[in-house]
Amino acid sequence: MEVKELNFVVNGKPYKVDVRTNWTLAQVLREKLGLLGTKVGCGEGECGACTVLMNGETVTSCLVLAVQAEGSEITTIEGLASADKLHPVQQAFIDAGAIQCGYCTPGMVMSAVALLNRYPDPTDEQIRYGLNGNLCRCTGYQKIFEAVRLASKRMRGEA
Template identity: 60%
Template sequence: MPVLNAKENLVFVVNGRPVRLEVEPDATLLDVLREQLDLTGTKRGCNEGECGACTVLINGEPVASCIYPAVKAHGKNIVTIEGLGDESNLHPVQQAFLEAGAVQCGYCTPGMVLSAKALLDKNPDPTEEEIRIAISGNLCRCTGYGKIVAAVRAAAKALSAE
């Protein structure tokens, strides 16, 4: 007879660190990041895949972790906002968001920054339209998006000057 609710083994890389965990079979990646790994920089907004607050990078692609089954992350490479930089050593995208005034309440910011990073990793000199498309899955109730677009453009310049 099958064992109900048997935990699943999950082995993946989170922010460059190999991690091995037992997870509930129905856990989402967001559950595991926040509750088992204490990576609370990834935010829970709608919890339905609509707002982008929970965006992380999976093998370099932005993904809504609230609807991504944790077991699907097995063997994959995950980057959360904690993997970019910290207060004393901000990633250029984070620095650009701060300098452009693109952070107000900050709830959307981790997901927005990761979507921007994924874009810039592939396209170092995006147009405004390309930036708006890249962040279209990330909702912001505060900024009206103009300052966010300006921040991504500034980050592109900063990264290309590095």
């Protein structure tokens, strides 16, 4: 079984870990680094539960081999909050009641963060487009939609 050394930065902290070449990024985050916030749903890039930021862009970490993350900067759901405060998107998800079972939530939040980076004041269509790689089987999406709206307002200082 081939093993390679992986050097990367996760949530601002540099790591050097030995990984099997057949491991996915999601596996390393969860099993090597213990960052269990990143969920694995379908394992084939359809559901978006494993979404993390890789060099600032959302990717489904179940489709990225760990070795491909060499030299990259990863942000997971654990890396969004500051020491004493949740990220505005996380807070908005709570306040809008956008969480039911919670399994899709970490990926959904990461996609919402990326979406608001690109469109700080998104249209309805841009919100739907930005989240179409994340499935949620509980909420019917409306509350999630409202959470993104709320986060956008707060981040722009309007609420």
